[in-house]
Amino acid sequence: DAPTQRSTSMREFNKSSKLDNVLYDVRGPITDEAARMEAEGQRILKLNIGNTAPFGFRTPDEVIEDMRTQLTDCEGYSEARGLFSARKAIMQYAQLKGIPNVSMDGIYTGNGVSELIQLCMNALLNNGDEILIPMPDYPLWTACATLAGGTPVHYVCDEQAEWNPDVADIESKITPRTKAIVIINPNNPTGAVYPREVLEQIVEIARKHQLMIFSDEIYDRLVMDGFEHVSTATLAPDLPCVTFSGLSKSHMVCGFRIGWMVLSGNKRCMKDFMYGVNMLSNMRLCSNVPGQSIVQTALGGHQSVNNYIVPGGRIYEQRNYIYEALNAIDGVTAVKPKAAFYIFPKLDVEKFNITSDEQFALDLLHEKRILITRGGGFAWPEPDHFRIVFLPRMGVLQEAVEDLADFLEHYRQR
Ligand code: PLP
Secondary structure: OHHHHHHHOOOOOOOOHHHOOOOOHHHOHHHHHHHHHHHOOOOOEEOOOOOOHHHOOOOOHHHHHHHHHHHHHOOOOOOOOOOHHHHHHHHHHHHHOOOOOOOHHHEEEEOHHHHHHHHHHHHHOOOOOEEEEEEOOOHHHHHHHHHOOOEEEEEEEEHHHOOEEOHHHHHHOOOOOEEEEEEEOOOOOOOOOOOHHHHHHHHHHHHHHOOEEEEEOOOOOOEOOOOOOOOHHHHOOOOEEEEEEEOOOOOOOHHHOOEEEEEEEOOHHHHHHHHHHHHHHHHOOOOOHHHHHOHHHHHHOOOOHHHHOOOOOHHHHHHHHHHHHHHOOOOEEOOOOOEOOEEOOEEOHHHHOOOOHHHHHHHHHHHHOEEOEEHHHHOOOOOOEEEEEOOOOHHHHHHHHHHHHHHHHHOOOO
């Protein structure tokens, strides 16, 4: 009949070729399979996304109360960069961390750090410009750099050195096209917290080769065991720096979509970049205003996250448990995370005959209904790693690890 005929002659709409090399596996084919199984009525334990609220982590009451009382004032757009009160609080936070040369016009709020990563990559990169990104990475950096036309060049973080960046590898990968370096500290997926000396060496390389520094510090308030978190920008007052953080993780409000970035250091040399950032920021009008409205209370108020990351606290105890329990499994080793809520264990590929980490993740999903993220999702080149989010309560985690051990006891990949 006529309507069908017309629709069969319709041309096909393919995704843009800009997406050809873009990978974002934290939500990808394996998560789609998990969703399909869930739709069939199976219960899946999701250890794949750092989403705190579903695991019972709560934001301080005062933050919710603050949003409630302000909600009716948040109906309009804010200034593109963000509310004055939010940016003032972010400025004070940045100053307390020792970040030099911060001013109100260099602070932008975003719909999570995610939006600002994309915005910066679009503002900076021309086709073929290279940007150094850690490996393993938080995959949004690689995806956004690629989508912007840039070429992500991955530098190794060394498992043998507590997952700290391999400074020699960074230097060896610099070319005349290298424009910037991304540092993720504290790190997702490894939980590493970089020592000051390592950061100083990276900054020295950036100085020598005139690179812009992007430092993703969204986990800076989730550092355990008394390790010091050094904001990279504090070591680079003479370089163009952009520091990212937000409330998703520290205040357990991933769903509110509120993050920020702070431009600091040498602003003279990034005038034109700032012009681009402004333009893109104006084009998105503003970030979610209710999210912005709580920044002042959240940053200045009760830091309930502190109770989670000390002995007796959930994140601390769950971290200790998962670290010990994974290392007790024959064929699995893992470095102890110092921050955040991820662990990036290594599998003995010979023992398990693993050639595909995607197949490993699928096999575990099908057999034990546990969803993890394969190492390849973090630009890790070998099939020997995967990431676990250790946010579920202890009992659930224990069950998950027992299931994993049981699964691995007989596992040989075909
Ligand atoms: N950066 C890192 C390292 C992350 O792990 C995440 C989220 O997991 C983000 C940025 C994005 O956070 P959001 O967009 O919620 O601020």
